[in-house]
Amino acid sequence: MKPIISPSILSANFANLEDDILMLNQSEAGLIHVDVMDGQFVPNISFGFPVIAAVKNFAAKPLDVHLMIVEPDRYLKEFKEVGANIITVHYEACTHLHRTVQSIKELGCKAGVALNPHTPVMLLKDILAELDMVLIMTVNPGFGGQTFIEHSYQKVRELKTMANELNPDLWIEVDGGVSAHNSLALLKAGANVLVAGNAIFGSPDPLHTIAELRNISPD
Numbered sequence: 001m002k003p004i005i006s007p008s009i010l011s012a013n014f015a016n017l018e019d020d021i022l023m024l025n026q027s028e029a030g031l032i033h034v035d036v037m038d039g040q041f042v043p044n045i046s047f048g049f050p051v052i053a054a055v056k057n058f059a060a061k062p063l064d065v066h067l068m069i070v071e072p073d074r075y076l077k078e079f080k081e082v083g084a085n086i087i088t089v090h091y092e093a094c095t096h097l098h099r100t101v102q103s104i105k106e107l108g109c110k111a112g113v114a115l116n117p118h119t120p121v122m123l124l125k126d127i128l129a130e131l132d133m134v135l136i137m138t139v140n141p142g143f144g145g146q147t148f149i150e151h152s153y154q155k156v157r158e159l160k161t162m163a164n165e166l167n168p169d170l171w172i173e174v175d176g177g178v179s180a181h182n183s184l185a186l187l188k189a190g191a192n193v194l195v196a197g198n199a200i201f202g203s204p205d206p207l208h209t210i211a212e213l214r215n216i217s218p219d
């Protein structure tokens with residue numbers, strides 16, 4: 001199976017997002033990754049509802065919304081309303097994660113849970129069957145263009161083993177420092193959704209880079 005590519009628009013040109021979204025529409029990307037940062041959960045602020053709504057206006061691919069915010073329950077409905085198709089919340093930001101996941105699904109969105117690099121995948125055991133996706137952070141969240149953390153391969157393998165037993169349809173997304181250099185190993189470890197920001201938007205030929213990632217085969 002080919003991987004699903006989810007380009008992160010955090011590295012796009014914010015002064016001309018329309019062009020970048022139209023480029024993604026023409027590409028082999030399966031999703032558009034939208035990083036929301038609140039300056040509290042992570043030491044950075046990205047963008048909010050008006051920007052996502054504007055992206056949605058042009059996007060021909062589903063929006064894969066990654067919430068790096070505290071108390072995400074307060075805003076789930078708004079994210080759905082501005083066009084989120086997948087909503088991913090952080091394990092570390094949710095006291096009542098089961099309730100949050102149910103709320104996302106009741107809105108009609110796919111539900112994802114993200115794990116910071118220090119959070120063991122084992123902690124998802126009792127909720128794994130409820131999830132559509134798990135996002136393994138392969139850098140500390142907050143910024144694009146950081147260096148991939150090597151321990152991530154082990155986490156993806158552990159998650160894949162758990163998913164084989166508890167939720168074989170689970171999507172496993174990796175996010176942070178992902179490029180053509182580490183994608184094959186990530187896919188072999190069990191990931192099937194690749195987020196890439198800098199590798200795509202920093203490339204002289206983003207369409208080619210997306211196609212290259214899409215055509216890496218784990219078999």
Ligand code: DX5
Pocket residue numbers: 008010011033035066139140141142143144145146175176177178195196197198199
């Ligand atoms: C980091 C974000 C990522 C980021 C990835 O906190 O969640 O989605 O944009 O960017 P790269 O691929 O440049 O590491």
Ligand code: ZN
Pocket residue numbers: 008033034035066175195
């Ligand atoms: Zn992200």
